[in-house]
Amino acid sequence: MALxxxxxxxxxxxxxxxxxxxxxxxxxxxxxxxxxxxxxxxAAVLEHAKDVEALDVADVSPTHHPYPLVNVFRPDEVEVTDVREAALDAAPEAEDGQFRVPPALGEEP
Amino acid sequence: MSEITTSGPSDSALEIAAAVRAGERSAVEVVDAHLAQIEAHEPAVHAFNVVMAEQARAAAADIDARVAAGEDPGPLAGVPVALKDNMCTNGVPTTCSSKMLDGWKPPYDATAVERVRAAGAIAIGKTNLDEFAMGSSTENSAFGATKNPHDLNAVPGGSSGGSAAAVAAGFAPLALGSDTGGSIRQPAALCGVVGLKPSYGAVSRYGLIAFASSLDQIGPFTRTVADTAALYDAISGHDGRDSTSIPEPMEATVPHLDDGVAGLRVGIISELFSGELASGFEPEVLAQTRAAADALAAAGATVDEVSVPSTIYGLSAYYLIAPAEASSNLARYDGVRYGHREDGAANTGGMMTASRTAGFGSEVKRRIMLGTYALSAGYYDAFYGKAQRVRTLIINDFDRAYADYDVLLSPTSPCVAFPFGAKSDPLTMYLNDVATIPSNLAGHPAISVPFGAGRDGLPVGVQILAPMLKEADLIRVSAVLENAAQESAA
Known part of the structure; x- marks a missing residue:
């Protein structure tokens, strides 16, 4: 009876x-x-949402997306997508063509 | 009450474009006139995060050169357009009015921005908004609120408050905004201008910084219905860079401006007009909605009330779905690749938490937490899953109503522009969106058209709703209402 x-x-x-x-x-x-x-x-917002919580909609299918589009493909054409420099320009810190961050496991000194 | 809506350039976009294309008026002179209006009144209004004066003058000179060379620069030639600051503009700061993106310059233009430029329009600035488009008053901007040009002590609405105020104040005849739960229509109503939320998928979202991806849609703000039609026609249509963009060609709306409403079936949504929910609406707003219905009847439409029962659940469903999608979309702001980074943390995780904590304002944090909660294990089915089923109920109810009616009518906002700080409780602020949210949940188009005045003489907007991709019907009804409003004001 987990549900x-x-x-x-x-x-x-x-x-x-x-x-x-x-x-x-x-x-x-x-x-x-x-x-x-x-x-x-x-809590006040969730309290307001209780009207939805109380609805019996078990037989209604969910809408994930308002317009039914499936399998959206574009033509498989080769394009120049080298935006590395432009992307790195916006980074707070970059080094050797890569994003730089503090040590992953660094500890407080 | 101090107001500045009566000063400044008042020509419509189509009047300006016709004169520029005919070589009767230079685009440089048009841009200078609008920049002068901005210089005079922007300090009081604060519609813009950035005014692009130099870029606008250069683009205008280019338009003039093309006209002189015998080219046609497009249907919006030489018309200044203000852009909500959540649309990417190549090399121009795009902040979402958030400290998180302060100073960030995107390396590309949003598709909608590309398209207005291709139509000959001239980007004149980036407009203020509630941070990441979350709000209904622009009070949540990290850079200070925008003032309503009709009353500088009142909010312009939101989240696209800067775009609405820019158009109302004569800073630009055209603006683009985005509408996730009413963020074009509500500020349009409060600032006395026209605002259209197109069908979901009709206008590309490529380059629009995401808030709630299944609800967000870009659309126009203008002072005339004809300008809205022209701007919508310029930005709509398929874009391969947005996988939710509708592949079929969009119907042009400009040819329907003079169609009239003879024989059109108009339904006033009971729940938003005479029901319990509407008992909290300002009486003047309801009276103007009634007057708009009467004007449509006088022009040959048949008008009745119709019930769309599940609209009353829209607000609750929206404030589960939109924060859930926002919590996921805003997870990308971690101080690594772009945006604000807080220095001094000992490790990567600490840097991310510190950057997000310093970069986001209170409303954004509130919605991220609400969404994270609604998506968390054990609550997903009860909240997000259920809200998505309510979305289906709303669509079904609209479909039933549209079997008997061509368009629906309601107030856009429960009230006219309210004073700053009047709705500091989040839930009270959310209730502003009750009439606009159902269209976003259904994906349908809806428009707000100015119709008379309400409390303190402030503008009232009425909302027209239509089925998927029926923007042309919104435009023909709006044109009739615009005429009726002008006649009763004369």
Whole structure:
């Protein structure tokens, strides 16, 4: 009955911990004050969305996209797509034709 | 109330283009007149993030040289166009009014930008918006809000508030905006100009910085219906660089300007006019909607009320779908390849988090978190999945209504332009979009046309909705409403 568990979980109000977890997933850092503000605001929006949550639409198919296009192909023609310099020009830091970032596993000094 | 809508150049785009093509007026003189209006009033309005004065003068000189050489530079020859600052312009800063993209210069033009230039129009500046097009007032811009040219103490609407204000203030006869949940139509209504959201797929999104990809659509702002028709015809049509672009040829709308509405069946959407939801709308807005319906009836249309029941779920479905898609689209801003990078982090992950935290404003963070939550394991079916099914319900309801009606009518916005700070609670702000969102969810075209005044004499817009790819019907109805509004004002 995992689905039922999940559906009942949805009806629980959004908690401060939920928001902190979501912020982490979205790679955003929130202050304690922001956590409080966002929790209230996001809970209000989700509360409004309860009208949708309550609808029985099990027999309705979802719309992912408003215009039914499938298998969109272009002609397989060779084009010049060498934009490396233009792309690197916009980078905060570049070196040897590549994007440069801080060490992947660097630790606080 | 201080207003500046009555000053400055008032010629329509088509009048300017006709004079420039005939060699009666130089494009340089046209551009200079608009730059003078910008210089005089931009400090008060703040419609632009960047004014492209030098580029515009150079492009105008080029148009004049082509006319002198006997060439026809196109249907919009010499007409200044303002571009919402979420459309890529080669070598010109494109910021989305976000600190995240401050200073970024794209290496290419958006297709819609290419097409207005190919039609002879002259890009005169990049206009302000709510950060990443998320908002209904331009108050979310990282570079300060735009003011409504009809009342400098009121918002211009949003998110394309800068484009709407630029057209209303006489800075340009034409502007391009983008509409994800009403971001063209609502500011058009609040600034007293015409704004069209085309059918999804009718105008290429290549080079439009993505907010919610299944809803975003580029469209025109103008002061006249004929100019909207001409600008839509110039930018619409298939583009191989956008896989969601509709391959079939688009119907031109200009030939339908004088079709009239005799015999046309018009349905007023009950839920947005007389239902419970509409009880919160300003009475003057509802009265003008009624007057617009009467004007169409007087011009030979048949007018009735029709129920489109699931429109009342549109707002909730939208505020699950749009943030979900935004959270995915905005994951690309990580400080690695372009955009803001926060220095000082010890590792890559820390740099990404610090850059996103410093680069995004509150509304963008709110929507990213809402979308991340709605897509997370265990909640996907209940929120995003269900909202997509509601989308189908709305499409089905519209299809039923269009079996008996050619076009539908409603207010564009529940209210006229409101004071800055009046809707600081996010949910209250979101409620602004209740009448415009259903068209985005269905992918259908809709237009806002100025029709009279409401509270404090501020402009009211009425919205016409039509089935997929029926832009020509929107234009013929709008032309009748434009005439009726002018006659009742005279």
């Amino acid at each position: 039922l568990d999940r559906l009942s979980a949805v009806s629980e109000p959004l908690s401060r911990d939920d928001v902190a977890k979501v912020a982490g997933l979205a790679m955003l850092e929130l202050s304690e004050e922001e956590l409080d503000t966002f929790t209230g605001q996001l």
